[in-house]
Amino acid sequence: MMPRHPAYSGLAAHFERIHRLRHAAAMLAWDRATMMPPGGSGARARAEAEVLGQVHALLADPDLAPRLDAAAGEDLDDWQRANLGGMQRQRDEAVRIPAELVARRTLVNAACEHGWRQQRAANDWAGFLPAFREVVAVARDEARHLSAGATGGAYDALMARYEPGFSAARFETLFAPLVDRLPDLVRRARLPARAASTLPASCPVPRQRALCREIAALLGFDFGRGRLDESAHPFTGGVPGDVRITTRFDPADPLAAINSTIHECGHARYVQGLPEAWHGQPVGEPRSFGIHESQSLGIEMQLARSPAFCGLLAPLLAQHLGMPEDPATLHAHLTRVEGGRIRVRADEASYPLHVVLRFRIERALIEGEIEADDLPAMWDAGMAELLDIDTRGDYRDGCLQDIHWTKGAFGYFPSYTLGAMVAAQLFAALRREHADLDSRVADGDLSPVFDWLATHIWSRASRFDTDTLIRLATGQAIGPDDYLRHLERRYGEAG
Amino acid sequence: MMPRHPAYSGLAAHFERIHRLRHAAAMLAWDRATMMPPGGSGARARAEAEVLGQVHALLADPDLAPRLDAAAGEDLDDWQRANLGGMQRQRDEAVRIPAELVARRTLVNAACEHGWRQQRAANDWAGFLPAFREVVAVARDEARHLSAGATGGAYDALMARYEPGFSAARFETLFAPLVDRLPDLVRRARLPARAASTLPASCPVPRQRALCREIAALLGFDFGRGRLDESAHPFTGGVPGDVRITTRFDPADPLAAINSTIHECGHARYVQGLPEAWHGQPVGEPRSFGIHESQSLGIEMQLARSPAFCGLLAPLLAQHLGMPEDPATLHAHLTRVEGGRIRVRADEASYPLHVVLRFRIERALIEGEIEADDLPAMWDAGMAELLDIDTRGDYRDGCLQDIHWTKGAFGYFPSYTLGAMVAAQLFAALRREHADLDSRVADGDLSPVFDWLATHIWSRASRFDTDTLIRLATGQAIGPDDYLRHLERRYGEAG
Incomplete structure (x- = not known):
């Protein structure tokens, strides 16, 4: 036939x-x-x-x-x-x-x-x-x-390789309200207004490793179809049936490994949740890098930094790291605003400003407005303007901190903040459907989150373009309102 | 031009x-x-x-x-x-x-x-x-x-894929003296005539892991151009600049991991010693599987089971596993003859008989004289005849014990015994050149062994056919005499 x-x-x-x-x-x-x-x-x-x-x-x-x-x-x-x-x-x-x-x-x-x-x-x-x-x-x-x-x-x-349907001009419009409001929000919310940590000064790596495995399991990462390892820069790799996530361990900062594990688990759940019938075909792939980031940041920022989830996390920290951390202190610590110089460790409110800096620099680099040699100077100027930080002479935690440019991934950074924006929209929609979300999470039931994401995002893979996908999931066009509302609610009172 | x-x-x-x-x-x-x-x-x-x-x-x-x-x-x-x-x-x-x-x-x-x-x-x-x-x-x-x-x-x-220039008929001729003399040698040398071990009943895997890394380093394995990991069946993989060897750990039997690490290090040194100018070309590859095995078995059987090397090994066992093992007892233990059912754990004298069994079976399977279903019966009969062991009903440590057939590697097994034979020839030649070999090894100087192998085998890669390579290295044709002499000398007195 x-x-x-x-x-x-x-x-x-x-x-x-x-x-x-x-x-x-x-x-x-x-x-x-x-x-x-x-x-x-x-x-x-x-x-x-x-x-x-x-x-x-x-x-x-x-x-x-x-x-x-x-x-x-x-x-x-x-x-x-x-x-x-x-x-x-x-x-x-x-x-x-x-x-x-x-x-x-x-x-x-x-x-x-x-x-x-x-x-x-x-x-x-x-x-x-x-x-x-x-x-x-x-x-x-x-x-x-x-x-x-x-x-x-x-x-x-x-x-466009990362974000089909988007342009630099559209990002500039989407980011403008962030550039307008976040530097002030960060200034008001910055430490020492928020709680200092009670984390121990040093956490042995084997204990952190065991803890991160347990957190990944709690977040539904399927170890029968994936691995958790270590690399200089955490990433999610592999294929849908065999997803490889990595983290990195710093004995002096266990939260770095915990946060990156949670983040990569968001990526991994997306890949593990892609429709099996379409594995290996273009339509079966993740929609875009921004949508990928909306899943990792949705899990990291919207789910894991909620007080309810901190109630699940605190006993694990106590068990593995021997910390007498109570959930409220942990939550205050995870949502503190420090305005530091490292993007991957940046607080949620400063993060978009790191992205805006990279967006401006890589756009100028590719358009030929600056040369590779000019990168540190533009970096230092941008960090001073947006985050009020002097980075001169510090390349390690300055313009050399990210792996992306080293491997030619120019045009990727805007997707992070598009992802954060979309994550806020998705979780706002999810909360409209599940008014009892926090109490279910507090009870250890994460299924409303994962079931909703599986239905509205993961199982749809690349079936729709990005704008249609988000409109179908949330009833709204992509925009910064839910995101700014979320940031103001979480960080605005701290001033 | x-x-x-x-x-x-x-x-x-x-x-x-x-x-x-x-x-x-x-x-x-x-x-x-x-x-x-x-x-x-x-x-x-x-x-x-x-x-x-x-x-x-x-x-x-x-x-x-x-x-x-x-x-x-x-x-x-x-x-x-x-x-x-x-x-x-x-x-x-x-x-x-x-x-x-x-x-x-x-x-x-x-x-x-x-x-x-x-x-x-x-x-x-x-x-x-x-x-x-x-x-x-x-x-x-x-x-x-x-x-x-x-x-x-x-x-x-x-x-011929593994051993170009060899035929089943030639192997039958080379193996005939072994079939003739080894069953009796094994019977005479079998335990309890040799020393029992004083190894502890249980050795934690992390300690074994650290010990095996140190043994690999002692044998000159270059960790900057390779890794040591774990798998169900030890093997050497990777490429010349990045050789991947594996072992497996049994808490009840630390010598299994030690022996397989030593064995794979022999393979790895060969690959790491191939001439860099010819990496990536057919002539730059190892000569044959038999020659590959002559390097692993040369290191494992000829070098590492000598009394002199046991003098280097014993302090490492004491340090990592806390064993009060003296070199003479360790040597007696490593050269004991048990006639067990597992090839990879078999003593040196029984090993060729395991190979002969597999050689007969796979030849019959491929020539259509038996079917896959008949394998256990022929296995049991051969184990009874050659090694006087009843394996009926035991597939795990019987005909399912090896990975080779599972992945279609028929025709490989004869290369193991060709390798053992050639290893004995190479070390006989090496000892003719270095009369002081044992005292230098006892002093921790392994360079005579590795320099000689690098010159005569590794650096020549596939420049010559197998027979020419061995004649150039030893001055003799490939044959069983040095091998039988070695086995008789090591195991013959024990009867």
């Missing part, structure tokens, strides 16, 4: 092959960050480049264009139609970038990222700069190819 | 790409055995099949035949000429196996191996059999394709 849509079916098999190679690339990248000894780095970069080169060849296959056209004329259901759209977008992005540039990008970025792991620790900006100049040059080259003939600018083209 | 050998240079680049994909496949396989959660297994099998399918496509590329012919007419040095021969062999093997069979083999073998990890523990032969029948069917299919038009039989064709 002839299938109803032969062209589409052939494409689905083709993209399944692409997914299998990406599985290989994802595991190589995870291994590189968690397991690989230093001597493996050169050969690994070449192996990853080869696998990604094969992916690129499959996407750039000249046969694909007529097959996509033929499938567009077939009788497809809505999911298949959306899947075809995803194939088309991946194909378009691939053919805009020459294979040679794909290979060069992988090598250049891996070399920069690898060096950064030592250079950051050594506060060594001068050592980092040569490799970083190459990363910037490759990213500009890439942006030039991606934006050729498109309506947006070079930076828009890079950003 | 035109290169002196354009066809050869193009082929070298082509095989470097193949090596990069094999790097990916090696790391996926290592991860599967050491890190992967159960939920990852289906998608992982498909990902590995896809990567190996790409390797196969690159080897089966129709353009390769004329390019190999063109390179054969170019002005090449000896290494390049040997490299071209390696390319030709890989190409020949690949085109004999249809791509469909390559993909099916990977899926079927991965499924069987994955199930085996539980089934072995549960002594579940019936559960294992259905997947194993498929593995046998695929292996026979493969043997049929490989042997079509060749002089040898089906089993010879599978064996």
